[in-house]
Amino acid sequence: MLSRTAENLFWTARYIERAETNARLLEVGARNALIPNTGGGYRNEWDSVLQASGTAAAFAEKYGETVQRNIETWMFFDRDNPNSVTSCIERARENGRIVRTALTSQVWDVLNTAFAEVREFARQERSSLSLSDLTDWTLRTTALVRGSALNTQLRNDGNDFTNIGHYLERADSTARLLDVKYFVLLPTISHVGSGLDNYQWRTLLRAMSSNRAFNWAYGGEISPAKIVDFLVLNRACPRSLLSAVEGANDHLDRLARAYGRSTAAQTAVRGMVGELADMTVEDIFDEGLHEFLTRFILRVGALAGEVQRTYLSGEMR
Amino acid sequence: MYDGSDVRPPYRGLEGWSRDMPSELKAMKQSEAEALFRRIGITFAVYGEGGSPDRLIPFDMFPRVFSADEWHRLERGIKQRARALNAFLVDVYGRGEIVKAGRIPGRLVYQNEAYETAVCGFVPPKGVYSHIVGIDLVRTGPDEFFVLEDNCRTPSGVSYMLENREIMMRMFPQLFQHNRIAPVENYPGLLRRTLASVAPRKCEGEPRVVILTPGHYNSAYYEHSFLADMMGVELVEGADLFVEGDYCWMRTTEGPKRVDVIYRRIDDAFIDPLCFRPDSMLGVAGLMNVYRSGGVTICSAPGAGVADDKAIYTFVPEMVRFYLGEEPILNNVPTWQCAKSDDCKYVLEHLPELVVKEVHGSGGYGMLVGPKADRSTIDIFAEKIREKPWNYIAQPTLALSTCPTFVDEGIAPRHVDLRPYCLVGEQIELVPGGLTRVALKEGSLVVNSSQGGGVKDTWVMAE
Numbered sequence: 001m002l003s004r005t006a007e008n009l010f011w012t013a014r015y016i017e018r019a020e021t022n023a024r025l026l027e028v029g030a031r032n033a034l035i036p037n038t039g040g041g042y043r044n045e046w047d048s049v050l051q052a053s054g055t056a057a058a059f060a061e062k063y064g065e066t067v068q069r070n071i072e073t074w075m076f077f078d079r080d081n082p083n084s085v086t087s088c089i090e091r092a093r094e095n096g097r098i099v100r101t102a103l104t105s106q107v108w109d110v111l112n113t114a115f116a117e118v119r120e121f122a123r124q125e126r127s128s129l130s131l132s133d134l135t136d137w138t139l140r141t142t143a144l145v146r147g148s149a150l151n152t153q154l155r156n157d158g159n160d161f162t163n164i165g166h167y168l169e170r171a172d173s174t175a176r177l178l179d180v181k182y183f184v185l186l187p188t189i190s191h192v193g194s195g196l197d198n199y200q201w202r203t204l205l206r207a208m209s210s211n212r213a214f215n216w217a218y219g220g221e222i223s224p225a226k227i228v229d230f231l232v233l234n235r236a237c238p239r240s241l242l243s244a245v246e247g248a249n250d251h252l253d254r255l256a257r258a259y260g261r262s263t264a265a266q267t268a269v270r271g272m273v274g275e276l277a278d279m280t281v282e283d284i285f286d287e288g289l290h291e292f293l294t295r296f297i298l299r300v301g302a303l304a305g306e307v308q309r310t311y312l313s314g315e316m317r
Numbered sequence: 318m319y320d321g322s323d324v325r326p327p328y329r330g331l332e333g334w335s336r337d338m339p340s341e342l343k344a345m346k347q348s349e350a351e352a353l354f355r356r357i358g359i360t361f362a363v364y365g366e367g368g369s370p371d372r373l374i375p376f377d378m379f380p381r382v383f384s385a386d387e388w389h390r391l392e393r394g395i396k397q398r399a400r401a402l403n404a405f406l407v408d409v410y411g412r413g414e415i416v417k418a419g420r421i422p423g424r425l426v427y428q429n430e431a432y433e434t435a436v437c438g439f440v441p442p443k444g445v446y447s448h449i450v451g452i453d454l455v456r457t458g459p460d461e462f463f464v465l466e467d468n469c470r471t472p473s474g475v476s477y478m479l480e481n482r483e484i485m486m487r488m489f490p491q492l493f494q495h496n497r498i499a500p501v502e503n504y505p506g507l508l509r510r511t512l513a514s515v516a517p518r519k520c521e522g523e524p525r526v527v528i529l530t531p532g533h534y535n536s537a538y539y540e541h542s543f544l545a546d547m548m549g550v551e552l553v554e555g556a557d558l559f560v561e562g563d564y565c566w567m568r569t570t571e572g573p574k575r576v577d578v579i580y581r582r583i584d585d586a587f588i589d590p591l592c593f594r595p596d597s598m599l600g601v602a603g604l605m606n607v608y609r610s611g612g613v614t615i616c617s618a619p620g621a622g623v624a625d626d627k628a629i630y631t632f633v634p635e636m637v638r639f640y641l642g643e644e645p646i647l648n649n650v651p652t653w654q655c656a657k658s659d660d661c662k663y664v665l666e667h668l669p670e671l672v673v674k675e676v677h678g679s680g681g682y683g684m685l686v687g688p689k690a691d692r693s694t695i696d697i698f699a700e701k702i703r704e705k706p707w708n709y710i711a712q713p714t715l716a717l718s719t720c721p722t723f724v725d726e727g728i729a730p731r732h733v734d735l736r737p738y739c740l741v742g743e744q745i746e747l748v749p750g751g752l753t754r755v756a757l758k759e760g761s762l763v764v765n766s767s768q769g770g771g772v773k774d775t776w777v778m779a780e
Contacts, residue, residue: 001551001569001570002551002553002557002567002568002569002570003557003568003569003570004553004554004556004557004568005551006570094533097533097538097542098533100539100542100543100546101542101545101546101551101552105357109356112355112356113356116355157570161570255570259570259571311570312570314556314557314568314569315568316568316569316570316571316572317572317573
């Protein structure tokens with residue numbers, strides 16, 4: 001297929017996944033803001049939400065103080081934020097429009113409808129839109145895009161590029177969501193076992209739609225080790241780093257088979273799968289959760305760069 | 318629709334339908350149609366107007382109908398004209414017989430802006446320059462059709478012909494059960510076959526056809542992607558193609574793939590920065606060399622524009638007689654060339670009753686509709702004509718036919734034109750239908766979508 005078409009499919013998927021991440025981040029922030037702080041008042045963890053979304057500096061420049069309403073605007077509506085839900089949906093739809101011919105009419109329909117709806121939100125009175133309406137809408141919409149692609153798209157190379165985009169973005173996103181709370185997940189004596197931190201962990205799981213799944217998988221008490229295991233190393237968790245990297249690996253393998261040749265992208269992703277598969281939670285804590293996640297995010301970026309260079313730039317010979 | 322007070326036969330199947338439709342149902346269907354268009358994403362952008370890039374062209378649900386006999390005559394006239402235009406193009410880039418015979422002034426051809434010296438002496442595959450000929454027609458009487466203009470380069474709007482039909486069939490299936498309406502849905506298949514039939518000399522095996530678009534910011538992008546989709550061919554931009562070793566290739570995820578036929582939707586000037594405009598970002602460097610050496614076919618062929626120029630238009634009936642030895646079936650509208658001093662004098666004296674157009678203009682911009690213009694507008698225009706007489710032609714205002722159209726007050730007549738799309742390859746094909754554009758403003762004669770025009774489904778009744 002045309003390299004440019006593959007590139008547009010790849011980015012459509014990434015933007016959709018990114019919109020979802022932003023909605024999940026907003027949810028984490030909003031729930032945490034409802035918890036009383038130990039020192040009086042309420043906890044303000046919006047800073048860490050902005051850090052995780054990678055847009056803290058741009059936010060500070062435009063709005064200054066971290067007020068919830070401004071953060072909602074920034075993360076959902078603001079077109080100055082390239083990662084806001086509105087920006088992501090618009091760009092996903094624009095990428096989709098460019099490659100209309102590579103999308104089924106169902107997928108296009110969902111993208112186009114989402115675009116119309118997100119514009120409609122911008123016209124509505126803000127007070128009539130609750131945060132949970134917005135995040136619910138985003139999760140529902142992104143699920144519709146994924147679902148209609150799963151049900152109707154040809155299982156060809158275009159589908160592989162879509163999925164590679166989707167899995168790479170998801171790997172990046174889970175790592176970032178986890179990074180928001182890395183400090184409470186560190187096994188330091190003072191935090192462990194306090195009711196407050198249980199609540200924060202639950203919030204994180206809830207934001208990943210994994211709260212009950214976690215109970216089924218592990219049962220019993222929550223511990224940092226269990227959470228890290230679940231979200232990083234557990235193949236059963238659909239949002240774990242290993243699941244995401246293996247998903248990208250599967251689709252890169254399919255491409256290598258279909259095209260009859262393997263490239264540096266396949267080598268890179270296999271290296272990542274190999275490392276994660278052999279890792280234990282202890283290894284991660286030894287390295288430092290934050291350090292591990294930072295390194296992982298960089299590797300995902302490097303892999304995406306390799307996919308770009310190999311397949312999407314049109315330089316393949 | 319009416320002949321005196323009687324409903325003309327082709328419209329009989331619609332009389333009850335439109336009369337019995339309650340206004341609430343009409344409003345509901347109208348908004349349903351709009352929602353469908355928007356969901357499909359058929360929108361267009363108007364240059365220079367700003368505003369939303371996602372505007373819809375208004376769709377009128379009342380179809381325009383031709384009987385089989387009416388269509389049959391039109392079809393012969395359109396195919397005749399398409400043949401003559403192509404014969405003219407081969408001739409003027411070759412021996413120039415029509416000029417030597419004194420039937421067309423050489424100056425109008427060889428000094429025409431659209432004349433491409435870069436393709437002189439080259440005969441494209443199958444001798445076809447213009448593969449899709451869009452001929453704009455108006456009707457002025459039961460058997461009287463006039464050609465307003467020919468479009469030999471890349472006529473647009475065919476996606477509306479197809480989508481208007483889809484939407485009508487979806488909304489009013491019963492109309493299609495009770496009326497035998499010839500289908501148009503084979504157009505993309507015919508287009509693909511036409512393009513494949515003009516594969517270049519050096520093509521081996523099944524020709525690979527692509528559509529070349531200026532990109533997704535172009536107002537006709539929807540149409541480009543729609544046609545690519547319906548034909549099952551790649552939609553490429555200039556940057557997706559490159560030239561190497563006398564062939565044209567496209568960049569794919571598996572490496573370069575050879576391209577044989579390019580249906581280009583960009584202007585001549587942008588095709589190849591090495592041959593035409595050096596600042597073009599839309600084209601492919603070196604493409605013209607590949608074209609002239611038989612490595613790729615470009616449709617329509619570079620240089621085809623000289624045949625649809627408004628100054629050449631006057632001579633098309635002469636082409637029909639000269640090349641085909643036939644009498645033209647379709648009439649030209651009488652045209653005054655302001656470049657000729659007698660004509661110019663007449664035009665300036667009769668401005669209030671004439672339509673004046675720029676020779677190279679399109680889209681309904683820069684024109685004067687005399688009977689609708691006030692005194693000061695006419696004076697300003699007269700000044701422009703005196704300044705650059707060669708830039709203008711004038712035509713009488715025709716008593717354009719009207720077609721029933723849904724308006725706020727019910728159903729009322731509105732002026733319409735017709736653009737059928739004639740395909741020229743190894744064979745000449747014409748699907749029974751076309752794009753009917755309608756001037757939605759009462760009394761207006763301008764049907765361009767950029768000037769408040771709408772579109773209708775166009776029916777040809779099966780025999």
